[in-house]
Amino acid sequence: MTQQEVDLPLPRFSDLGLDERVLKAVKDLGYELPTAIQAATIPPLLEGRHVLGRAQTGTGKTAAFALPILSQLDYSQKAPEALVLCPTRELALQVCEAFASYGSHLPNLHLLPVYGGQAYGVQLSALRRGVQVVVGTPGRIMDHLEKGTLDLSQLRFLVLDEADEMLNMGFAEDVETILAGTPEGKQVALFSATMPAPIRKITKRYLVDPIEINIKSKTTTVATTTQRYLRVAPAQKLDALTRILEVENFEAMIIFARTKQDTEQLAERLRARGFAATALNGDVAQAQRERIINQLKSGKLDILVATDVAARGLDVDRISHVVNYDLPTDTESYVHRIGRTGRAGRTGDAISFVTPKQFYLLNQIEKATRQSVTQMPLPSIDDVNSTRLTKFDSAITAALESDSVDTFRDIVAHYVREHDVPEVDVAAALAIVMQGDVPLLLEESKPEPYVRSERGERGERPTRGQRFERDDDSPRERRPRNQVELATYRIAVGRRHRVQPRQIVGALANEGGLQRSDFGHIDIRIDHSLVELPAKLPPEAWQALAETRISGKLIELGRVSSRPAGGPGSKPRKARPRREER
Numbered sequence: 001m002t003q004q005e006v007d008l009p010l011p012r013f014s015d016l017g018l019d020e021r022v023l024k025a026v027k028d029l030g031y032e033l034p035t036a037i038q039a040a041t042i043p044p045l046l047e048g049r050h051v052l053g054r055a056q057t058g059t060g061k062t063a064a065f066a067l068p069i070l071s072q073l074d075y076s077q078k079a080p081e082a083l084v085l086c087p088t089r090e091l092a093l094q095v096c097e098a099f100a101s102y103g104s105h106l107p108n109l110h111l112l113p114v115y116g117g118q119a120y121g122v123q124l125s126a127l128r129r130g131v132q133v134v135v136g137t138p139g140r141i142m143d144h145l146e147k148g149t150l151d152l153s154q155l156r157f158l159v160l161d162e163a164d165e166m167l168n169m170g171f172a173e174d175v176e177t178i179l180a181g182t183p184e185g186k187q188v189a190l191f192s193a194t195m196p197a198p199i200r201k202i203t204k205r206y207l208v209d210p211i212e213i214n215i216k217s218k219t220t221t222v223a224t225t226t227q228r229y230l231r232v233a234p235a236q237k238l239d240a241l242t243r244i245l246e247v248e249n250f251e252a253m254i255i256f257a258r259t260k261q262d263t264e265q266l267a268e269r270l271r272a273r274g275f276a277a278t279a280l281n282g283d284v285a286q287a288q289r290e291r292i293i294n295q296l297k298s299g300k301l302d303i304l305v306a307t308d309v310a311a312r313g314l315d316v317d318r319i320s321h322v323v324n325y326d327l328p329t330d331t332e333s334y335v336h337r338i339g340r341t342g343r344a345g346r347t348g349d350a351i352s353f354v355t356p357k358q359f360y361l362l363n364q365i366e367k368a369t370r371q372s373v374t375q376m377p378l379p380s381i382d383d384v385n386s387t388r389l390t391k392f393d394s395a396i397t398a399a400l401e402s403d404s405v406d407t408f409r410d411i412v413a414h415y416v417r418e419h420d421v422p423e424v425d426v427a428a429a430l431a432i433v434m435q436g437d438v439p440l441l442l443e444e445s446k447p448e449p450y451v452r453s454e455r456g457e458r459g460e461r462p463t464r465g466q467r468f469e470r471d472d473d474s475p476r477e478r479r480p481r482n483q484v485e486l487a488t489y490r491i492a493v494g495r496r497h498r499v500q501p502r503q504i505v506g507a508l509a510n511e512g513g514l515q516r517s518d519f520g521h522i523d524i525r526i527d528h529s530l531v532e533l534p535a536k537l538p539p540e541a542w543q544a545l546a547e548t549r550i551s552g553k554l555i556e557l558g559r560v561s562s563r564p565a566g567g568p569g570s571k572p573r574k575a576r577p578r579r580e581e582r
Contacts, residue, residue, distance in 0.1 A: 016042045019071035021105040026067070029101060029309065035060035040213045041189070042068050050207040051189040055215035060332055061191045062098045065159045069133070070099065072157075075108035078130030079154040083182070085138055085175060087165040088510050089115035090329050095161060096135040101309055109133075114140050114150075116544040117513030124149055138166060138174035139511045143547045145181060155182050163192040163199055169510070170503030172198055173552030179206045225322075225342035228376040229352040229362060237325060237353055238266075242273055243379040244351065245303070247387050250321040252296055254314070255305045256337050258326040266325065267305040277303040280310045308333050314340055324352035327361055331368040351376065357516060392431075486520045487535035491555040494527045499550055504531060507555075511548040512541040530560060 013026050013034055034042070037055045044051055045068035055061055069082050086092040096113040103109040112126045114136030123140075127149055134141075134150070144150035158179070160166070166175055179188075179202070188207050192199055203210065232240045241255070257263045260281040270277035278292055278301055289310075295301035296316050306314075308328065322341045328334050334352075341348030352373065354362050366372055399405065412426050493499045501522045508514055508531070520532025537545075545557045 011039055013067075016067075017046050017071075018042065018067055022067055022070050022102060025102050025104045026063075028104065030314070031063075034063075037061055037213065037215045038064045038067070040215070041065065044211045045069070045187070045189060046071065048187055050187060050210035052203055052207060052210045052212045053189065053191040053215070054195060054213065055191065055193070061161065062095055062332075063102065065161075065189050065191070066095070066099050066102050069157050069159075070103050070106065070109070073109075073132050075106065075132060077132060077154060079151050080131055080134045081154060082133045082157040082159070083141070083152065083155055083178075084133070084135040084159040084161055085141065085166065085178065086135060086161050087137065087169050087171065087506075089113075089117060089137055089513075091162060092135045092137055094329055096133075099133055099135065111135070114144065116140050116511030116548065117540065119540065120543075127151075137510055138171040138178060139507065139548055140544075141178055142174050142549060145178070152182050155186050158182055158186050158188050160188075160190040160192075160202075163190050163202070164194045164196060167196070167198050168502065169506035170499060170550045171507075174549060176202065176205075177552065224346065225338055225348040225350050227338065227350045227352075227371060227373045229354045229373045230376055230378060232353050232355065232378070234355050238269060240353065240378055241270075241323065241325060242275075243384055244323065245270075245275055246384050247379040248321060248349070248351075250302075250349070252299075252302050252316065252318045253304070253321040253323060254311060254319055254337075254340050255303065255323045255325050256311070256328070257305055257307065260307060262326065263305045263307055263310075270303065270305070275303055276301065277305055280304055280306040282307065282309055284310065308336065311337070311340060316340075317346065320346070320348055322348070322350045324350070327352050327354055327358050329361060331365050334365050335369065484518060485535040486532040488560040489531050489533050490558050490560050491529050491531060491550070492527070493550045493553050493555055494525045494529050496527055497551045497553060499524065499529065503550055504529060507548055507550045508533070508545060512537075512545040514541065 011034070013023055013031065016034065016039070018026075037053060038060050041051055041053055041064040045065065051065075053061065053064065065084075073081055084092075084095055086095055092113050092115050096111050099111050100109075103111075110126070110129070110131040111133045112123065112131040112135070114123055114134055116137060116139055123144070127144075141150065145152070160175065163175075166172075188210075190199070190203060190207065190210075230240060230244075245253075255266065255277075257266050260283055263279040263281045267277045267279040278295075280289065280292055284292070292301065292304070293314065293316065296304060297318065299318070305325075319341045322338050324334070324337060328337065338348070338350035341350065352362070362373060412423065412430075415421065415426055416423055491504070493504075501524065504522055504524075505516065505519055509516060509518075514533070518534050521530075522532070523530040542557075545555065548555050548557070
């Protein structure tokens with residue numbers, strides 16, 4: 001195994017031997033120089049070498065394998081030539097989107113994300129039409145292989161992305177089964193943040209004379225940018241953003257949303273609230289994009305709502321704030337986003353909205369960037385009103401210095417004489433006319449009931465005492481925090497299969513489209529486990545979980561109740577009586 005430590009001056013993308021069409025897409029995205037992992041990985045992959053890459057999240061691993069693969073595909077081929085295995089469906093979608101961006105000038109490129117929770121029909125139709133690149137989770141890939149709906153006989157490239165995470169989630173046997181069933185002459189690239197013994201075992205067995213690349217993690221965020229986060233519920237994001245826009249003293253701002261549709265909707269809602277905001281996404285024509293950027297540079301536009309792809313290469317010095325309205329799922333995107341501010345020696349501010357279920361992402365960002373992100377409070381109504389009154393005072397001061405003030409003073413004096421009204425009342429009436437239907441000051445509204453999040457602050461596991469909240473009028477009665485009615489399900493894996501709770505949660509959440517908050521108590525027994533899940537599982541979740549494997553074994557999901565197990569129509573178990581009732 002050849003080892004390579006990367007700490008050299010980086011070449012340009014044009015020096016790496018990539019396809020011209022791929023280079024054009026890279027240029028469109030605003031990339032100029034490759035990252036260390038990209039510079040070290042792309043040349044050996046283009047030469048046909050097997051690669052073992054060790055690098056933290058956020059170093060640009062996706063482009064490191066996507067660019068050389070896209071440069072070598074046979075686009076007349078209908079059977080998959082490249083397979084990328086990812087631990088989660090979120091990462092699978094992200095990798096697939098990256099392939100689409102890098103292959104935007106390849107007209108015959110066909111991609112398919114394959115993951116649990118999505119209907120089989122969509123995936124089967126795409127496979128019948130023909131795809132060159134499949135990006136998927138091990139469980140759903142195994143399902144297709146067993147059904148005979150995925151043909152890997154023509155496979156030339158296989159990538160294991162976040163390999164250590166896949167093993168932690170219990171996909172080790174599935175990964176080895178998939179590797180063993182692919183052509184021997186394929187080229188394999190494995191990327192992992194850590195190299196535990198199982199990863200080494202896979203490497204020795206399936207990688208042929210690989211070149212090992214180690215990337216030293218460095219702080220990649222801008223030192224002049226202040227990073228803050230706001231803990232907020234998804235339904236409160238828009239109101240929180242409105243308060244921040246009113247209170248923060250910003251020159252120009254980019255607000256990052258996840259999808260094109262999100263940028264359009266958010267920009268429209270901000271305009272409805274009186275803010276001049278414009279959306280920038282992949283659907284915006286180049287001429288219009290240039291016009292928007294020029295408006296941002298000249299000061300005619302102050303708020304831009306953008307996607308990651310649309311903001312690549314955006315270099316405007318007056319951008320003082322970046323807001324992550326939707327927190328990115330990888331640190332690479334986070335670094336690129338907040339890099340839009342704090343330029344040309346200026347200071348910048350980055351504010352991230354973090355929902356209770358996203359604190360693990362925040363922890364990953366802090367770990368990868370080696371910088372802490374400080375929590376900020378939600379601006380209060382008093383803060384907003386104080387800001388509004390200051391602006392109102394400034395508007396009055398500016399008007400008093402206007403050349404027209406003498407004319408309007410005569411008009412007001414005439415009104416005072418004719419109607420015998422105090423001047424202060426006339427001034428107040430004119431303020432009402434100027435303000436219109438929008439009230440100048442916010443009023444306190446009745447707070448919504450707060451439901452404790454699944455995890456504690458900063459993603460820490462809740463303590464036993466935090467798992468339930470007490471009702472004020474019933475000190476001994478306990479109710480689940482997530483307010484979801486749970487039932488007990490049986491899965492056919494237990495201690496003898498060496499499973500752990502994290503593997504069960506990871507596999508069921510990933511394949512069944514469940515959230516972490518959908519899980520209750522997990523009881524691992526000798527040959528099976530009991531898991532509390534929502535009593536009303538959607539049909540598509542039942543279908544996906546029926547084919548789910550943990551440690552290579554079908555889980556055979558079934559309901560534990562007085563009725564026969566295994567149907568969505570069975571009743572949930574009854575709650576245990578309170579102690580005093582017993």
